[in-house]
Amino acid sequence: MTRNKIYIKIVYVVFLTVILFFLLFVIYDKAGKRAHMYTPIDDYTIKDENTECIKGEELLYESKDYNYYLPCLSSYKIYLEWSSGDRDLVKNALNSGKVTIESLIEHGLKVEKHEK
16 A cells, blocks of 8 residues: 555544544533533522411422421412522422422521421
8 A cells, every 4th residue: 555545544534533522522512411401590589479377287398318398288389480580389390300408498498307
């Protein structure tokens, strides 16, 4: 083989390798962005529209070690209002992973934490 053919083959292999790494990087980057889509959001306000407390504890959330209860049967009247103007029920936001129980407590939601 002549030197020119060897150089052309080397350039071809290097070119294909660069393209392969580029495609792998793009695929990896998109997978990483998809994984971050469900990180909890911290930009919300808690809106409690309860006018009276219906007696009884309501289970709001279960973790591995604890159960978190609302002091009243009221989750159907507690909303999270996002900065975009959208609203979600607190239970729906917790179940979908938009917020964490820790974030809700930091934002002032009153819950009772019981060890399992």
